[in-house]
Amino acid sequence: MKIVFQIPKTDPEKQAELLLQKWLKVKEPNSIFTAILFSIPFMILGLTITIMLMSMFTSANLENYGAHDGTISFNFNILFITNIVLLLLLHELIHLILVPNFLKSPNTGLGIQFFGGFVFTEEIMSRKRFILISIAPFGVISIILPLILGAIGCLGPTLIFLMLLNALGSSVDLLNVWLILFQVPKEAKIMNSGMSTFWKV
Structure with a gap:
C-alpha cells in the first residue's frame, strides 16, 4: 500500500495492453466533474434512504442545524471541521480495508488531496467484491x-x-455500483487502471 497526493494518471500503454488481453472497458464518466454530475440522482437517493431510516427514531428539526426565520447558518469551528475530516477518513478506510491484500499490495493506495481523500487499487477482484468495496461506506455509515x-x-x-453528508458523498460510489450491475456479468473479474474500469470473464 502507498500514500499519494494526486489521482493516479491513466497509462495509455497499459490500457492498450489490457484491451489486447480481451479486457473490456466499462462505459463510465471520464472525469471527476462528469461523475459528480451523473451521480446527482444517487445523491437524492442516498439522502432519501438515510432520512427515511432516521425518521423511524427522530424528527427532522432544521433549527438544530442553524435554521432561523427562513435562513440556515453554520458555525464552522475546529470541532466541526475535525468531524468532517474524520468522516472522510472513515469513509475511505472502509473502502481500503476491503481491498484484497491491501496492506501488502503495491497496486493499492490511499490518496490525500485538498478536497478530501480517495482510495485506488489496480488489484483484480470479483464483481461481488468490487460492489462491496464501492457500497460499504454508504451502507455502514448512512x-x-x-x-x-x-x-x-x-x-x-x-x-x-x-451521516447525511456521507450519504451525499457516497453518490459517485453508488453510480459506480449501478454501472457495474448493468454492464458487467456476475462471473466477471474487474480491474481498474487509472480512472478507468475494465472487466473480463
Whole structure:
C-alpha cells in the first residue's frame, strides 16, 4: 500500500495492453466533474434512504442545524471541521480495508488531496467484491449506523448531519455500483487502471 497526493494518471500503454488481453472497458464518466454530475440522482437517493431510516427514531428539526426565520447558518469551528475530516477518513478506510491484500499490495493506495481523500487499487477482484468495496461506506455509515444509534437513542444533530453528508458523498460510489450491475456479468473479474474500469470473464 502507498500514500499519494494526486489521482493516479491513466497509462495509455497499459490500457492498450489490457484491451489486447480481451479486457473490456466499462462505459463510465471520464472525469471527476462528469461523475459528480451523473451521480446527482444517487445523491437524492442516498439522502432519501438515510432520512427515511432516521425518521423511524427522530424528527427532522432544521433549527438544530442553524435554521432561523427562513435562513440556515453554520458555525464552522475546529470541532466541526475535525468531524468532517474524520468522516472522510472513515469513509475511505472502509473502502481500503476491503481491498484484497491491501496492506501488502503495491497496486493499492490511499490518496490525500485538498478536497478530501480517495482510495485506488489496480488489484483484480470479483464483481461481488468490487460492489462491496464501492457500497460499504454508504451502507455502514448512512444505513447501519443510523439504525444502531437510533435504536439506542443516540441520534444527535451532529451525528445526523455527518451521516447525511456521507450519504451525499457516497453518490459517485453508488453510480459506480449501478454501472457495474448493468454492464458487467456476475462471473466477471474487474480491474481498474487509472480512472478507468475494465472487466473480463
